Amino acid sequence: MDNPVRELARRLGENAEAVCRHYLSNGRREGHYWMVGDINNAAGRSLYVRLVGGEGGRLAGKWTDAATGDHGDLLDMIAVNCAHANLGETIAEARRFLSLPPSNADTQGPCPLRSRRARAGSAEAAVRLWAASKPIAGTPVRTYLASRALRRGGDLPALRCHPHCYYRRSEEDGTSVKPAYPAMIAAVTDLEGSLRGVHRTWLDPARSTKADVAYPRRAMGHLLGNGVRFGLAGEVMAFGEGIETMLSLREIAPTLPLVAGLSAAHLAALAFPAPLRRLYVARDRDAAGLAAFGAIVERASSVRIDVRPLDPRLDDFNSDLVRIGRQGMTAWVRRQMQPCDAAHFLAD
Known part of the structure; x- marks a missing residue:
């Protein structure tokens, strides 16, 4: 111009x-x-x-x-x-x-809008969405988490809320699906803490559940090797797939550093922090979860990291938390952890 x-x-x-x-x-x-x-x-x-x-x-x-x-x-x-x-x-x-x-x-003659669109699913688009989101206190995200028995205090810096997050309708969605819903936005970060992507969970605030859409969860950005982190890396950590799964462990082990890989494939590829010496893997009870655990064990053997499984009683740890309660889940997990770790991390 x-x-x-x-x-x-x-x-x-x-x-x-x-x-x-x-x-x-x-x-x-x-x-x-x-x-x-x-x-x-x-x-x-x-x-x-x-x-x-x-x-x-x-x-x-x-x-x-x-x-x-x-x-x-x-x-x-x-x-x-x-x-x-x-x-x-x-x-x-x-x-x-x-x-x-x-x-x-x-x-002057015609001139089109000079806006420029970030490539869909790119890390740049993820950074912009994260910047436009806000802390979860008092939002539908906090209400949704409470409905899943996830009530432990703290504002969870890895999670934010976007009140009007765009949802791209798929062929499986009906005509009643709206173009935007409130969404839980999770930061996907690398070992240095840099934002590499985000994970979105669209919500129905009227029912405190996930939105009634074909794909209520989607991630974008550079995901491989990175994850959603709760707590700083340490010598003892736990990896798992879903955000709700790892937050369920946080309910009974609030100081244990946790990382959600978001899928079985990404769980298997999570990068190991330098201080890590013993890793608990929260396995979902399916073939993909078992395969991811095997891949982690194979990778960890070359760097002398002790890998141990944490299995839920039901299909995943959030189901355990909701259906058998915090006390019952704590007792179940205690049996699977090293006694020193159980004494250090599990809440009374």
Whole structure:
């Protein structure tokens, strides 16, 4: 674009909050950002607009929609919000808002929206979705976890809530499936703690269950070798598949470092932290869980890590927690752990 138009975008950025209050009136300011549902002014928190400039050349007025990957400047936002057919209409509207006189640029021809979409399922899209989510206290995520008997305190930094997370409908979904639901967003991190992806669990807040969709769980980003972590790595740890499975162990062993691999295949490939010397593997009672355990044992033998299984009484540890209770589950797990580990990690 030519310099006059860039100058106009800069001036809009200098008045970013006023622009947002006018065109994105259903949002609100949170710190240095304006948060709203989308570029069409829906209620929510998916789209965020930077209100002040920052280090590294970050400019006020730049926006990102974490649910779709779209991003742009305030001229782009005005163009979509006002459904303009060409750039000239957008320039005229921006100059009117800024109380500037008309210019020759107002007669420019058509120009498409300049937003750029992060590749679906990419690590970049995962980072944006994580940034647009919030802590789980007081959200449908906390209610959902409580319904699964997961009530231990703490805000669980590895988990966040997105109140309006986009759901891509599949062929197996019915026509009643909505385009977005509240979702539990889990951070998938590497051994250094860097965010490499996210896992989404879409929820039905009216029933405190997973949403009634064909695929209520989906992950995106770089997952292989990485996982959802609860606690810092140590000499003794536990790996398992599902988030709820590992949080169930956290109910009875609150200080035991835990990692959820999210699937049997990813569980088998989880990277071993340097301090690890004894690893408990929470196995699901299926063929995939047994195969994952065998793969971990084979990998661990070359680095002298002692691998031991932790088997549930029922199909998984969350079923154990819900149906036999914390005391019964503790007694069952105690039989399978080394006495020193049971004494150190299991709650009384």
